[in-house]
Amino acid sequence: MNSEQRNHWNGQHKILTGIITKPGAHTEAVAIALELHTALYASEESNGQQATYEDSLWDQLLESTVRSYPVQTPGSRNSIVWHLWHSARIEDITMNILGADREQVLHTERFADRLQTPFLHSGNGMSERDVAALSREVNLGALAEYRRAVACRTRSILSSLEPGQLGMKATPAQFERVREEKAVLDSEQWLMDYWSGKTFAGQVLMPATRHNFVHLNKAMQVKQKLQK
Incomplete structure (x- = not known):
């Protein structure tokens, strides 16, 4: 994603922020949200479209670079693996449990096993160890597949929303599901409190779009540092 594309993405996100809670602008808001989301995640093979941000990240990316930890970059010491996994986990939790009240992709498609990692939570509050x-251990092929599956589910949810639904908030029962499924560590109550103040529109604006953008930026900084 070059500077022109980034400026366009940010401009569209600003427009989305201004209209996403307006029922009369529902169709336009969903269309922009889908455009922004599609620009971040890996594109389907041989679709002939312009490379996405994640496409650019994976291009000529070495496995040693992906797994390198810690890495001294502005605002983060985390690996590219962690940034990609964490942003997908956050989206899976918020869009499916708190948004659509559905099962997480992590469980419906057996990614809890396929990723070959015991960590089922959001990634917030993890120790350095x-x-x-x-x-070191996550299955990179499964991680790429997990991100594609999460992205596909999110777009399906967004496309099926009716006017007014973006203004709804998650119920106490949905937050209890987050706890029961251990999707957030007990030590990270601040994250639950943060989510409780957001409508579905707020979840789309931050976890599903802006949050992914931020972590792709950080992952790209790692790549640029290690693969000059």
Whole structure:
């Protein structure tokens, strides 16, 4: 994603922020959200479209670079693996449990086993030892598939929304599911409190779009540092 594409993405996100809670602008808001989301995640093979941000990240990316931890970059020491896994986990939790009240992709498609890592939570509050273990052990092929599956599910959810639904908040029962499924560590109550203040629109604006953008930026910084 070059500077022109980044400026366009940010401009569209600003427009989305201004209209996403307006029922009369529902169709336009969903269309922009889908555009922004598609620009971040890996594209389907041989679709002939312009490379996405994740496409650019994976291009000529070495496995040693992906798994390297810790890495001294602005605002983060985490590995590319962690950034890709964490952003997908956050989206899976918020879009499916708190948004659509559905099962997580992590469970419906057996990614809890396929990723070959014991960590089922969001990644917030992990120890350095755990981040190192995740970076070293996660199955990279399964991680790429997990991200594609999460992205596909999110787009399906967004496309099926009716006007007004973006203004709804998650119920106490949905937050209890997050706890029961151990999707957030007990030590990270601040994250639950943060989510409790957001509508579905807020979840789309931050976890599903902006949050992914931020972590792809950090992952790209790692790549640029290690593969000059």
